[in-house]
Amino acid sequence: MQKRKASADELIALILHGIEEVKGNDINLLDLREIENTVCDYFIICNGTSNTHVNAIVSSIQKTVSKSIKDKPWHIEGSENAEWVLLDYVNVVVHVFQKHVREFYDIEGLWGDAKVTMVEGSFNQ
Template sequence: MQKKKASADELIALILAGIEEVKGQNITLLDLREIENTVCDYFIICDGTSNTHVNAIVGSIQKTVSKATKDKPWHVEGQENAEWVLMDYVNVVVHLFQKQIREYYDIEGLWGDAKFTTVESSINQ
């Protein structure tokens, strides 16, 4: 059986579903397609409340994406301390932070030219 390559929109929807499954917070989608020399088309950024929560979000995203597409992230980095975990799905890169680490690195500020979409969670927080 050949694995189906997910479109960027499908991949984003699956990643967002994985984040929401375990109550990831402050989800932002950055569209980088209009910016020259970017490493990918989209960033998804969210935060968790602890290293355990951040790792739970990583696991949920991997499970949700893999179940639907048989696709795995090309690279995952930062799970050891889980303050900032990067999941690279090639054209979509996910940044999962603990809140204070996200504020410190301010990825959104670094990519100020990107189109921002705040994802409203369907989960009441």
């Protein structure tokens, strides 16, 4: 099947679905489009409860996106220890953390100018 160009909204919806399928926690969508010199348009940030859970979230995102729009991340980082895995879909970058690592790096705080949307129905722990 042919890979097709998905809109950012469609890609985001698929990524969120992949996270929710395996009960990813505290999902935030950061809109970076109004900020100058950013590397992408959106960050999606969530966390898992363990390295196994983080890997399950990452795997679910990849399967969901690949199955629907035949797209793969351009780059993946951090899957070795699964404390912070980054999936780069070019204009959407996904950060999947373990909770303590997310709190330490505070991506939402670093990108304080971004418009943050908390995803309803995400499992907050």
